[in-house]
Amino acid sequence: MPRDKQANAEAYLRMYRQMVRIRAFEDNANQLYLNAKMPGLTHMYSGQEAVAVGICEALTDEDRITSTHRGHGHCLAKGAELKLMFCELLGKEEGYCRGKGGSMHIADQAHGNLGANAIVGGSAGIATGAALSAKRLGRNYVTVCFFGDGATAQGLWYEVMNMAALWKLPVIYACENNGYSEYTSTDEVVAGSLTARAEAFGIEAHQVDGQDVLAVNKCSTELAERCRRGEGPFFMELETYRYHGHHVGDINRDYYRSKEEEARWKADRDPIINFGRWLLSEGVATKKELVAIDSEIGDEAAAAVEYALAAPYPDAIEVDMHVFKGVEHALPYMSGARQ
Amino acid sequence: MTRDITLSQAVNEAIAEEMRRDETVILIGEDVAEAGTPFKVLSGLVEEFGTDRVIDTPIAEPGFMGIAVGAAMTGLRPIVDLMFGDFLYLVMDQLCNQAAKTHYMSGGKLNVPLVLRTNLGATRRSAAQHSQSLHALVAHIPGLKVAMPSSAYEAKGLLKAAIRDDNPVVIFEDKLMYQDKAPVPEEEYLLPLGEAAILREGPEVTLIGTSSMRQVCEKAAEILEADGIGAEVVDPRTLVPLDEGTILGSVRKTSRAIVVDEGHQNFGVTAEIAARISEKAFYYLDAPVIRMGAMDVPVPFSPALEDLTVPTPEGVAANARALVRGVPVHAP
Ligand SMILES: Cc1ncc(C[n+]2csc(CCOP(=O)(O)OP(=O)(O)O)c2C)c(N)n1
Numbered sequence: 001m002p003r004d005k006q007a008n009a010e011a012y013l014r015m016y017r018q019m020v021r022i023r024a025f026e027d028n029a030n031q032l033y034l035n036a037k038m039p040g041l042t043h044m045y046s047g048q049e050a051v052a053v054g055i056c057e058a059l060t061d062e063d064r065i066t067s068t069h070r071g072h073g074h075c076l077a078k079g080a081e082l083k084l085m086f087c088e089l090l091g092k093e094e095g096y097c098r099g100k101g102g103s104m105h106i107a108d109q110a111h112g113n114l115g116a117n118a119i120v121g122g123s124a125g126i127a128t129g130a131a132l133s134a135k136r137l138g139r140n141y142v143t144v145c146f147f148g149d150g151a152t153a154q155g156l157w158y159e160v161m162n163m164a165a166l167w168k169l170p171v172i173y174a175c176e177n178n179g180y181s182e183y184t185s186t187d188e189v190v191a192g193s194l195t196a197r198a199e200a201f202g203i204e205a206h207q208v209d210g211q212d213v214l215a216v217n218k219c220s221t222e223l224a225e226r227c228r229r230g231e232g233p234f235f236m237e238l239e240t241y242r243y244h245g246h247h248v249g250d251i252n253r254d255y256y257r258s259k260e261e262e263a264r265w266k267a268d269r270d271p272i273i274n275f276g277r278w279l280l281s282e283g284v285a286t287k288k289e290l291v292a293i294d295s296e297i298g299d300e301a302a303a304a305v306e307y308a309l310a311a312p313y314p315d316a317i318e319v320d321m322h323v324f325k326g327v328e329h330a331l332p333y334m335s336g337a338r339q
Numbered sequence: 340m341t342r343d344i345t346l347s348q349a350v351n352e353a354i355a356e357e358m359r360r361d362e363t364v365i366l367i368g369e370d371v372a373e374a375g376t377p378f379k380v381l382s383g384l385v386e387e388f389g390t391d392r393v394i395d396t397p398i399a400e401p402g403f404m405g406i407a408v409g410a411a412m413t414g415l416r417p418i419v420d421l422m423f424g425d426f427l428y429l430v431m432d433q434l435c436n437q438a439a440k441t442h443y444m445s446g447g448k449l450n451v452p453l454v455l456r457t458n459l460g461a462t463r464r465s466a467a468q469h470s471q472s473l474h475a476l477v478a479h480i481p482g483l484k485v486a487m488p489s490s491a492y493e494a495k496g497l498l499k500a501a502i503r504d505d506n507p508v509v510i511f512e513d514k515l516m517y518q519d520k521a522p523v524p525e526e527e528y529l530l531p532l533g534e535a536a537i538l539r540e541g542p543e544v545t546l547i548g549t550s551s552m553r554q555v556c557e558k559a560a561e562i563l564e565a566d567g568i569g570a571e572v573v574d575p576r577t578l579v580p581l582d583e584g585t586i587l588g589s590v591r592k593t594s595r596a597i598v599v600d601e602g603h604q605n606f607g608v609t610a611e612i613a614a615r616i617s618e619k620a621f622y623y624l625d626a627p628v629i630r631m632g633a634m635d636v637p638v639p640f641s642p643a644l645e646d647l648t649v650p651t652p653e654g655v656a657a658n659a660r661a662l663v664r665g666v667p668v669h670a671p
């Protein structure tokens with residue numbers, strides 16, 4: 001193994017583990033849905049792991065991200081715990097948001113995750129505002145705004161890119177182009193090129209293979225460092241693929257996406273399998289070690305699910321709590337009860 | 340010690356004092372810096388605080404609203420200037436889906452301490468897209484506080500409290516009152532959100548007037564006094580929280596109430612306050628609670644038409660007289 005690879009072995013294995021954790025989380029979440037144990041529904045990140053992991057590996061806890069309806073991967077990659085995430089998915093009190101947010105709103109401020117967002121494109125402003133804070137308060141953190149190809153149709157993004165470019169804000173707009181928005185192929189809804197749209201604002205744009213965790217990590221590490229030096233903002237378009245339907249209930253999807261296409265991506269471009277092979281071929285890990293990681297994480301995820309299933313729901317008294325900061329219960333407060 | 344200053348000066352002073360006190364307070368919006376806004380409310384602030392803290396934006400209301408939400412979540416306390424209340428429709432997602440819900444959705448982990456300053460008020464001959472009073476829209480949304488200053492005094496005290504609040508607060512200033520003077524203390528003061536004021540006491544009817552309609556109620560009370568009718572005038576000052584105690588206390592005393600507000604009457608603030616009175620003071624009432632909002636039409640341009648759409652002192656006094664004399668206001 002060359003010396004730089006040896007030095008990086010720890011990071012490589014961390015990225016591998018994180019991708020496996022995301023996949024395990026999603027497989028379990030899907031199962032919870034299919035077994036009718038999860039309220040509502042959820043959007044699986046499986047297939048896109050290299051994007052979240054490659055980018056978040058380039059970030060520190062101080063760096064911020066904003067996430068999307070398909071956000072479990074971002075959340076885990078930024079440092080969240082399986083147990084507390086499953087608790088949130090199941091609406092339990094111990095969840096990241098005390099069960100008030102659910103799958104589409106997990107926020108984990110301790111790791112710089114400003115929250116997932118159920119409004120497509122809705123967090124572009126928040127991420128840009130976080131970057132404005134960094135600049136104004138003289139803090140050296142970077143903010144990454146994750147969003148899908150579908151979100152590039154929203155006007156808000158163009159408004160805030162304009163301001164981010166004018167004010168040279170330390171923000172990276174990371175578009176996960178997974179080829180579809182809901183049940184519509186990207187080709188049908190994107191005119192011209194996405195990178196050209198960012199470039200129109202004078203923003204440097206990069207196209208990256210979103211299935212290659214090392215390529216993603218290399219590009220984002222460079223861009224994050226350049227952001228810290230005041231060279232932001234940047235745009236990344238990451239080509240990727242979601243394995244499941246748009247959400248867990250989107251099972252019969254031949255009408256917009258062929259089974260052959262899905263099989264091809266899974267066989268040829270799986271980010272975990274391909275990175276695992278690379279780790280073996282470079283001698284970073286042995287087959288046995290990788291299998292051990294997989295099974296250890298599988299056990300961890302299963303235990304987290306058990307824990308979350310057994311965890312208590314929030315008490316009814318919490319329903320009007322956390323509406324306002326500094327206000328215990330919102331209902332009497334809004335009717336004029338003095339605090 | 341007080342001195343008379345305009346509502347515009349009161350707002351300017353409140354912002355300057357808070358920006359001096361707290362480095363994290365910033366101003367953001369269209370033409371807020373050198374221009375000081377079209378209403379000149381912010382004149383002079385950029386000279387003192389610089390363009391790092393008084394930030395001119397492109398004409399992109401959803402964009403700068405969203406940026407303010409993110410900035411508020413990460414350590415700044417933005418004051419967003421929305422040039423006209425009518426532009427609220429453009430920022431609704433960022434305000435109502437993002438700012439209002441962040442604290443709740445995150446289980447109390449994240450909060451959004453920002454102030455959205457905007458305005459309301461018709462009769463400026465500005466037609467349907469620059470004259471609306473849209474405070475009911477945001478008062479409907481849990482997670483937002485809503486303040487309605489009715490003079491320079493309230494404008495300063497409520498704005499300072501709003502800037503220090505850890506939640507999103509929307510403040511509606513009456514754009515026709517920017518040049519109106521009122522006595523304002525020289526010393527620093529804050530007006531807590533959620534405390535109504537009884538501006539005039541009277542035994543026979545309670546006139547509840549928000550923002551611009553406080554003056555209408557006060558003038559109506561003078562007309563009524565000449566008729567020998569004693570009217571009490573209550574200014575809620577904030578819609579969220581709403582000081583029900585003061586409003587209900589007054590109505591329990593007078594047994595009659597008229598709610599006057601410049602938002603559209605249908606499904607509006609007058610309806611909400613009237614309903615709360617009807618529910619919670621019903622057994623004290625001698626007459627139905629009367630709502631007087633803006634007429635339910637888009638605001639017309641022609642002065643001959645526009646003036647018909649806003650409640651007047653004479654109209655309020657006429658309804659009050661009818662209530663006190665037992666004449667049905669809405670005869671079947
Ligand atoms: C403003 C808005 N419009 C529509 C929706 C419904 N919706 C949820 S996800 C989605 C597709 C988003 O596609 P993309 O941004 O590519 O993300 P992906 O699902 O592929 O990760 C749509 C239309 C929504 N949540 N918000």
Ligand SMILES: [Mg+2]
Binds near residue numbers: 148149150178180
């Ligand atoms: Mg997509």
